[in-house]
Amino acid sequence: MKRTATAAVLLAALATLSACSSDSDDTTDAAPSASPSVDYSAAEKKAGIPPEPTGADRDKLLAALRDVDPALVADEADAIDNARNQCAAINGGAQKLDYLASQRFSGGDVEVTEEQGGHINTAIGEFCKTA
Numbered sequence: 167m168k169r170t171a172t173a174a175v176l177l178a179a180l181a182t183l184s185a186c187s188s189d190s191d192d193t194t195d196a197a198p199s200a201s202p203s204v205d206y207s208a209a210e211k212k213a214g215i216p217p218e219p220t221g222a223d224r225d226k227l228l229a230a231l232r233d234v235d236p237a238l239v240a241d242e243a244d245a246i247d248n249a250r251n252q253c254a255a256i257n258g259g260a261q262k263l264d265y266l267a268s269q270r271f272s273g274g275d276v277e278v279t280e281e282q283g284g285h286i287n288t289a290i291g292e293f294c295k296t297a
Contacts, residue, residue, distance in 0.1 A: 251270060
């Protein structure tokens with residue numbers, strides 16, 4: 167009974183909304199307004215996330231992570247994403263950074279300890295400053 171009443175209320179609300187029309191007599195369809203563009207790079211910078219590294223900078227970051235544990239860069243794209251996101255924690259003044267790094271970089275066959283998390287934070291420190 168409650169489901170029937172809820173469904174009836176929802177249908178009535180939808181019917182009311184769909185019956186609403188503008189006061190103008192213009193029957194032409196208006197063009198949809200353009201969506202505002204979002205500048206993700208500015209939002210990422212504000213969040214403390216550095217731009218995705220390319221070229222020599224990318225190689226340097228991957229080498230620093232490989233020095234901690236080669237398994238961290240088995241999937242290079244994931245390693246870069248993890249590093250960029252860890253920078254947000256570092257640059258944002260998060261607590262328990264070593265723990266956060268261990269959680270962020272663990273997954274699949276890779277189990278990162280908090281000690282390794284500390285080494286990761288040290289390894290990506292310079293990269294994080296580019297945010």
